[in-house]
Amino acid sequence: MKETKVYSIGERALISRLSGIFNTPEGKERGQEGILVGAGSDDCAVLDLKGEDCLVVTTDMLHRTTDFPPEMTPWQMGWMSAAVNLSDIAAMGAEPTGLLMAIGIPADTEIAFIEELAKGIQACAEFCETAVIGGDLDTHAELTITGTALGRVKKSHLLLRKGAKPGDLVCVTGHTGSAGAALEAIQSKKSVSENVLKALFEPVPRTKEARKLAESEAVTSMMDTSDGLAMSLYDLARQSKVGFRIREEALPILPEVEDFTSDPDELLEFALYTGGDFELIFTVDPGRLKKVQNICNLTIIGECTKYDTGIALESPEFRLTNIEQRGYLQLKAENS
Numbered sequence: 001m002k003e004t005k006v007y008s009i010g011e012r013a014l015i016s017r018l019s020g021i022f023n024t025p026e027g028k029e030r031g032q033e034g035i036l037v038g039a040g041s042d043d044c045a046v047l048d049l050k051g052e053d054c055l056v057v058t059t060d061m062l063h064r065t066t067d068f069p070p071e072m073t074p075w076q077m078g079w080m081s082a083a084v085n086l087s088d089i090a091a092m093g094a095e096p097t098g099l100l101m102a103i104g105i106p107a108d109t110e111i112a113f114i115e116e117l118a119k120g121i122q123a124c125a126e127f128c129e130t131a132v133i134g135g136d137l138d139t140h141a142e143l144t145i146t147g148t149a150l151g152r153v154k155k156s157h158l159l160l161r162k163g164a165k166p167g168d169l170v171c172v173t174g175h176t177g178s179a180g181a182a183l184e185a186i187q188s189k190k191s192v193s194e195n196v197l198k199a200l201f202e203p204v205p206r207t208k209e210a211r212k213l214a215e216s217e218a219v220t221s222m223m224d225t226s227d228g229l230a231m232s233l234y235d236l237a238r239q240s241k242v243g244f245r246i247r248e249e250a251l252p253i254l255p256e257v258e259d260f261t262s263d264p265d266e267l268l269e270f271a272l273y274t275g276g277d278f279e280l281i282f283t284v285d286p287g288r289l290k291k292v293q294n295i296c297n298l299t300i301i302g303e304c305t306k307y308d309t310g311i312a313l314e315s316p317e318f319r320l321t322n323i324e325q326r327g328y329l330q331l332k333a334e335n336s
Contacts, residue, residue, distance in 0.1 A: 042161050043091035043223055044151070054158060056151040058088035064143035069186055074113045076201045078120025084226065085149035086128045086205040087278040091224045093159035093214025094151030096130035096207055101147050104140025128207045157214040163221040164240035164283035168304040172252065173206050173280045173296055176229050177267070180274020181257040193256040203278040209296035210280060216295065218288030225279045228327025230272045232281045233311050243309035246302035246323065249316050273327050
């Protein structure tokens with residue numbers, strides 16, 4: 001029998017298969033009843049702390065050749081390695097409580113490189129008001145960094161990908177497409193502003209904003225946009241069983257990104273389908289909108305619809321087209 005390769009199904013389908021192995025019915029009978037959210041369904045796993053709080057836990061792995069453009073400094077690599085994990089903590093509305101970092105290092109790596117890497121990790125942890133509490137070091141053929149972040153949140157404030165309802169408003173923090181434009185500029189050797197490059201090299205986990213959004217009790221679902229806006233919409237739709245109608249004119253794009261390309265199709269590609277923007281996408285009960293409008297820089301980009309309407313983009317001419325399910329993916333074929 002011909003064996004199926006992982007790249008033929010992609011990251012999310014493989015996660016779904018593995019989650020089916022880990023989330024077995026027998027688990028409830030083996031002392032795992034304290035797991036409120038298990039493998040695969042959200043940005044973090046959620047554990048019951050037997051009081052009003054719960055613990056959220058996430059882990060992410062980064063590699064030198066696939067995740068760090070050559071133009072990045074060691075400090076920026078460290079910042080990024082912490083940020084990808086802390087952004088997942090933010091997506092749950094939680095307060096970060098600690099960060100573990102396991103680093104595989106080629107034996108001939110300069111000590112100064114690793115020290116700068118560590119300073120970047122520390123800077124991001126301090127920015128998010130938490131600390132590096134441990135980890136591991138090992139030799140490896142390629143620089144590989146695996147972070148594990150912990151967070152704490154009241155059960156009543158926990159935000160999941162599940163919870164959005166038709167009629168809820170769809171909001172995002174910050175801007176979309178900035179990291180994608182920066183990566184395209186690097187790969188095509190074109191000039192782009194430092195502000196755009198910083199969006200790719202030093203993404204900001206929205207931990208402070210997320211906690212306030214969770215405390216507002218106006219947000220019905222949330223996740224981060226690190227794999228792209230379109231992929232995030234599909235993840236929210238799948239868990240909440242809603243559709244979306246997104247207004248193209250409302251997408252918050254940096255003026256410097258608009259200056260980078262005169263092609264409206266390329267601009268839309270950046271905004272919808274490129275990853276690396278560690279912003280929050282969340283849905284809000286329209287009756288409670290005022291509670292979140294002063295919390296952070298947010299933009300209303302659309303609304304939730306019924307699940308069977310799908311995920312649509314409304315053009316300035318009010319024409320509807322389908323938003324495709326694509327974005328940043330691991331485990332893809334080399335030629336894809």
